[in-house]
Amino acid sequence: xxxxxxxxxxxxxxxxxxxxxxxxxxxxxxIPICSMYLVAIVGNCTILFVIKTEPSLHEPxxxxxxxxxxxxxxxxxxxxxxxxxxxxxxxxxxxxxxxFAQEFFIHVFTAMESSILLLMSFDRFLAIHNPLRYSxxxxxxxxxxxxxxxxxxxxxxxxxxxxxLRSLKYCKKSQLSHSYCLHQDVMKxxxxxxxxxxxxxxxxxxxxxxxxxxxxxxxxxxxKTVLGIAxxxxxxxxxxxxxxxxxxxxxxxxxxxxxxxxxxFARHVTPLFNVLMANVLLLVPxxxxxxxxxxxTKQIRVRIVAKLCQKQI
Numbered sequence: 393x394x395x396x397x398x399x400x401x402x403x404x405x406x407x408x409x410x411x412x413x414x415x416x417x418x419x420x421x422x423i424p425i426c427s428m429y430l431v432a433i434v435g436n437c438t439i440l441f442v443i444k445t446e447p448s449l450h451e452p453x454x455x456x457x458x459x460x461x462x463x464x465x466x467x468x469x470x471x472x473x474x475x476x477x478x479x480x481x482x483x484x485x486x487x488x489x490x491x492f493a494q495e496f497f498i499h500v501f502t503a504m505e506s507s508i509l510l511l512m513s514f515d516r517f518l519a520i521h522n523p524l525r526y527s528x529x530x531x532x533x534x535x536x537x538x539x540x541x542x543x544x545x546x547x548x549x550x551x552x553x554x555x556x557l558r559s560l561k562y563c564k565k566s567q568l569s570h571s572y573c574l575h576q577d578v579m580k581x582x583x584x585x586x587x588x589x590x591x592x593x594x595x596x597x598x599x600x601x602x603x604x605x606x607x608x609x610x611x612x613x614x615x616k617t618v619l620g621i622a623x624x625x626x627x628x629x630x631x632x633x634x635x636x637x638x639x640x641x642x643x644x645x646x647x648x649x650x651x652x653x654x655x656x657f658a659r660h661v662t663p664l665f666n667v668l669m670a671n672v673l674l675l676v677p678x679x680x681x682x683x684x685x686x687x688x689t690k691q692i693r694v695r696i697v698a699k700l701c702q703k704q705i
Contacts, residue, residue: 403488403562403563403566403581404487405485405486405487405488405566406485406487406488406491406562406566406567406568406573406578406581407485407486407566407567407568408474408478408484408485408568408572408573409478409484409568409569409570409571409663409667410478410479410484410571410667411664411667411668412662412663412664412667413664418478418479418480418482419479419480421479422476422479422480425479425671425675426476426480428675428679429468429472429475429675431679432464432468432675432678432679432682433465433468433678435679435681435682435683435686436461436462436468436681436682437461437465438682438696439457439458439461439682439685439686439692440458440461440462442695442696443455443457443458443692446695448691449692449695450532451527452515452526452527452530452532452535453512453515453516454691454692455532455535455536455539456508456512456515456535457512457685459504459508459511459539460505460508460509460512460640461681461682463501463504463505463508464505464677464678464681464682465678466497466501466504467498467501467502467505467677467678468674468678470494470497470498470501470572470674471494471571471572471674474486474571474572474573475572475671479571486573488562491568491573491578492553492554492557492558492573492578493554494572494573495553495554495557495573495574495575495578496550496551496553496554498572498573498574498674499550499553499574499575500546500547500550501546502600502648503545503546503549503596503599503600504542504543504546505644505677506546506600506603506644507542507543507545507546507603508539508542509607509637509644510603510606510607511538511539512637512640513606513607513610513614513637513641514610515530516610516614516633516634516637517610517611517613517614517617518530519633520614520617520618520630520633520634521613521614521617549596550596552592553575553592553593553596556579556588556589556592557575557578557579557589560579560582560586560589561582561583561584562581562582562583563583564581564583566581568581569663569666569667569670570666570667570670570671571667571670571671572674574670575589575596576593579593597652600648604641607641611634611638614630614634617630635688636684636685636688636689639680639684639688640677640680640681640684640685643676643677643680643681644677647669647672647673647676647677648673650669651669651670651673
């Protein structure tokens with residue numbers, strides 16, 4: 393279990409946790425968890441399929457929605473292996489390198505989702521503020537370029553995480569606090585100086601919160617534009633196009649804020665609450681986003697129903 397190599401990792405295996413106090417019920421708990429993962433994966437794949445096969449949905453708003461669905465899929469698939477191992481096979485062990493790889497992908501897709509939500513708020517602002525030039529400004533090529541740039545930004549932001557974690561020494565503790573690996577959780581186990589990890593982790597958190605603040609600013613501008621519209625009907629119509637995105641922002645950022653508060657300030661919370669909040673962070677956004685967009689976006693809902701009817705015929 394203990395190795396010494398050039399990466400200074402003395403502990404080669406970490407231990408994840410399921411739900412403290414309910415280990416005997418992990419098999420039963422795995423049923424709703426697996427169901428949530430299945431719905432999330434099928435829902436996001438359905439959105440990607442419908443947008444890809446329907447030419448009428450080849451617009452900037454739906455391209456950004458495709459990016460959101462891809463990041464949700466990445467988030468689900470990144471955490472799925474360890475959660476299934478814990479709840480189905482009672483196997484909480486994870487090698488150090490696998491843990492570092494998992495936390496990299498989880499943080500990359502989290503940062504990517506944050507960036508995409510920011511882009512979607514810009515998309516809504518542009519569509520409401522300048523509808524006549526909307527299509528000419530956000531062309532297909534430009535949307536693709538923006539998506540690639542922000543994806544690289546997310547990767548570059550998170551890329552140092554696994555390397556800084558590998559440079560630390562782990563020689564005392566090996567018990568993590570969640571069902572998957574997170575940067576802030578792993579670095580707390582280090583018995584060597586982890587100030588660089590703390591500082592850079594705080595910088596990464598600030599970048600995500602900067603996205604959130606820019607989203608808030610964009611909605612202030614949207615509200616200002618909407619209030620300038622004379623017709624009450626047009627005001628409601630403009631705001632209605634933002635409802636799905638507002639729900640996605642709340643669903644994504646609320647668990648992140650709660651988990652950050654728990655990690656930073658709530659030192660005496662029960663491990664059960666800590667684990668539940670962490671699982672909500674990765675389970676709920678990929679699960680709820682397809683449901684919200686299918687319910688609130690008529691174009692997608694109609695296309696899905698039409699596809700299902702075609703298959704039945």
